[in-house]
Amino acid sequence: MIALFSRPGVTVSVENATLLVEGDVEVTLAADLAASGVKWLKHTELTSVSFDFSRVGKASSAAISVLFEWLRICRQRGIQIQTILFSAPLRRxxxxxxxxxxxxxxxxxxxx
Structure with a gap:
């Protein structure tokens, strides 16, 4: 696992071909979280990835905003999305x- 972003209570890491978000995504951190994944997506040679938000504890539109930013970069680069996992609160x-x-x-x- 490679850590891309880490602050108290929230991390973004890469495991295999999956960007993994863990913790509570606050509005104040959303831009930095998104940027960490964007940087990785812009430099990866992978043609497909997954996003895992299953360890995000509370529902937050900020987390969904991070996802949309990553999806935008994937679309630009022609990277296929295999799976998107959400925690129960985020799924609701x-x-x-x-x-x-x-x-x-x-x-x-x-x-x-």
Whole structure:
């Protein structure tokens, strides 16, 4: 596992081909979290990745904003999204925003 970002209570790391977010994503950290993943995505030679937000403890639109920034870079670079995992609280928020299809079928929804 390679740490890309670490602050008390939140980390972003890479494990295999998965960007993993752990902790509570606060609005004040969202830009830095997103930037750490963007930097990695811009330099990776992988053609497909996964995003794992299953260890995010509380629902936060900031976490979803981080995801969207990473998806934008993947689309620009032609990187396929294999899976997107959300914690239960984050999943409920995503459902309210009608993002279920994106989360469940990212490759089909985001055909690059």
């Amino acid at each position: 928020l995503a459902s309210l925003a009608e993002l279920d299809t994106l989360i469940d079928q990212p490759a089909a929804t985001l055909a690059v």
